[in-house]
Amino acid sequence: MKDKKFVQEIADMEVDFPQWYTDLVLKTELVDYGPVKGTMVIRPYGYEIWENIQNYLNNKIKETGHKNAYFPMFIPESYLMKEAEHVEGFAPEVALVTHAGGAQLSERLVVRPTSETIICDMYSKWIKSYRDLPVLMNQWCNVCRWEKTTRPFLRTSEFLWQEGHTVHATQEEADIETEKMLNVYAKMGEELLAIPFFIGRKTDSEKFPGAVATYAIEAMMHDGKSLQSGTSHNLGQKFAKAFGIRFLDKNSELKYGYSTSWGVTTRLIGALIMVHGDQRGLVLPPRVAPIQVVVVPIKQDEEIVKNACAQIEDSLKKSSVRVFVDSRDNSPGWKFNEWEMKGVPIRIEIGPRDIENGQCVVFRRDDCVKDIVKLSELDEYVVKLLDEIHNNMFNKAKAYRDARVENVENIDELLSAVDGKKFARAYWCGDSACEKQIKEKTSATSRFIEKENATEGKCACCGKKSKAVVVFARAY
């Protein structure tokens, strides 16, 4: 009875997906609401997922030649004004410090919503010659965007992220950089998060304020909506001109640099939840799961069981598996449900009779099936199974997504696709008026350009000759 209740506390994901999400993130103790509206507290079980993402991505960022640094969170308000599109995009959602140290400030300070302005200002002081280029930096930090509607991980007043900022001598180098980091993100989906990302350029109406071109990774959530999960911006010379980033080239000519920026945020945790979760709760991809294997002892007070658990723990740790023996004062059934809800990839059940038979029960969370495994072969089995679960989760997510992208020829079909919890692939004429009309009639936005220069079709909105194939979807 107790066990049953445990599960029923989560809303039905097919009936009320948003409520399922909220129930889950709170009840699994990933996150809690902060005292200030729109803020979140990332609790240890959620933060450890972020740490695993950081570890992976930080290595990739360094392997691709970038160095970490730290720039101040307070930006003079006037800096935001220097790039016209940028201020238009961010001014409405900034938080402003007006008083500090007991006095009113002479200039208001913006709490960084993103750091292009302050970083480009510093770069303009440091960069003098082509010898100083490229500059390849990244920072891990908090940022603040005051949003009206907020949801933990997906959209909060403050969130955590990494933001890379680079300057190059040529447009070509900046192009290569933008694409390189987009691919690092996409690969992270495959290798770490078990999420298949679409990648592509954003249309002009969806691009970053101040960018020449924005590229994004987009993923389909369980409810058929899209989540923009990371972006890579080609900023051309826009910020370099606004902030005076100039260098002497090899011929002693003074030239403006070309910059890029790219980032992913704690929103990725929201993506994990909404791509992989099921009615029992979270299903965490093994490589980011804080606990990869939970051991639940049966008759845990018996010495023989305690010893067996300790042995399993020891030997899995030696195989670099994140393992936890749950010897708390609750019934095994209660623990099964809790760890299923918390999405631990593998559960090992072991009691006196199993030990007698030299075996244990292994439950995998992704498919919710059990197997009996010899204790002598357990380590090897678990290590292999973690990889298998990862691959299975990726493949399942990909199959789910690929079955839900529909080719549409007009707005009615587009509406019916997104109403049916699908993405809609459509020809588009290139006019932002058509995007606007589609949005008004279907609540779907253009997510990314799947094929550029596709002149063979007709715009799903106006019927004119197409310029591109665009994927539309409702989005978070």
Place this chain on the structure above:
Amino acid sequence: MKDKKFVQEIADMEVDFPQWYTDLVLKTELVDYGPVKGTMVIRPYGYEIWENIQNYLNNKIKETGHKNAYFPMFIPESYLMKEAEHVEGFAPEVALVTHAGGAQLSERLVVRPTSETIICDMYSKWIKSYRDLPVLMNQWCNVCRWEKTTRPFLRTSEFLWQEGHTVHATQEEADIETEKMLNVYAKMGEELLAIPFFIGRKTDSEKFPGAVATYAIEAMMHDGKSLQSGTSHNLGQKFAKAFGIRFLDKNSELKYGYSTSWGVTTRLIGALIMVHGDQRGLVLPPRVAPIQVVVVPIKQDEEIVKNACAQIEDSLKKSSVRVFVDSRDNSPGWKFNEWEMKGVPIRIEIGPRDIENGQCVVFRRDDCVKDIVKLSELDEYVVKLLDEIHNNMFNKAKAYRDARVENVENIDELLSAVDGKKFARAYWCGDSACEKQIKEKTSATSRFIEKENATEGKCACCGKKSKAVVVFARAY
């Protein structure tokens, strides 16, 4: 000539130590000034030191049972008011957000100067029973304290730190925790930073606003001044009562918890510089140095030299040494000076003649001496030497410090000690009026209590019966 100039740009440390410090942190590209007064940009060479500190300390924090989490940076102003001493200590130096999302806020938000208030508020929601205790959390984040006089790393409007926050069922457990983390910090001095720390309790006038007792690690800088380098606070039930952290104990009685907090900051980088630096520049302890070994090729265009450098790089990397081959377009002499200024622990010089003889030159930055080493034995030599340099730096710093702590019996002697760039060890009656008088007459403050309950002496200020032995010093 060029080489000579390079060194002369740093002020004489014996004549103008503050200017030496400023020259050094800017010229070695550890840090730069941010656009907002009092803020700093931590550049890659400085940030990598911080990353090495984080890696070490994060492991220790986890090994001692703590988990990382993340709490919002915005704290409702009313929260600060809930603990009377706390607000008195921090209110004068907070930054306030008054506007966000285009509107004035109904309550002003404090940008966290420290997070006891918001974390204790969350703890009061999460902690219900003795089963929930202890709560052992830590966060790595930025904090903001608006100070009038600022210096990079030592005192800035915004800085980076870790702050641990724990709650326990008994005072005894909180005592143990406070001491445990103080010792983790002190050990970090020995094992990582090569800095000998004094540890001890702060007098009441120097303790953290809201603490029952504050313990600190204090280090002597080259100029005989003290730098408080980390603190561990026993908060008793003060914050638990202010924020309502209560739990049902085993007898179903509702009790207040006992809390602690402890932190170290990017100030540690300042400590490194001022403890180990010399007239040539930084001297970085090997275990935090971004580059542990720099290889400077002589006649770098010759194929044989390139190959030898690549081999050395490869093989040192395999021994987990952080190595950099400097093949930039500058003379070897220029590079020698730059890397000496940047404090790289070991420099390897190698040219065609060395290669012929199967050897290279190894320069150690701590003692500034050279040795000739066989290439076949280089890896082993370097790995050993890095440890030797670490030990040598620690021992040198300890000898320097221990020779500069003077026993004093009255204010005149105390003044003469601190004028002579020393610490002064004195009996103290326990009255904060005496501390105040000492500060007025000597600019020295009580740094820590070296011996509690020391009733055998007379107060250096008032001559009354002593209660403790206290170390006084001028401080950063």
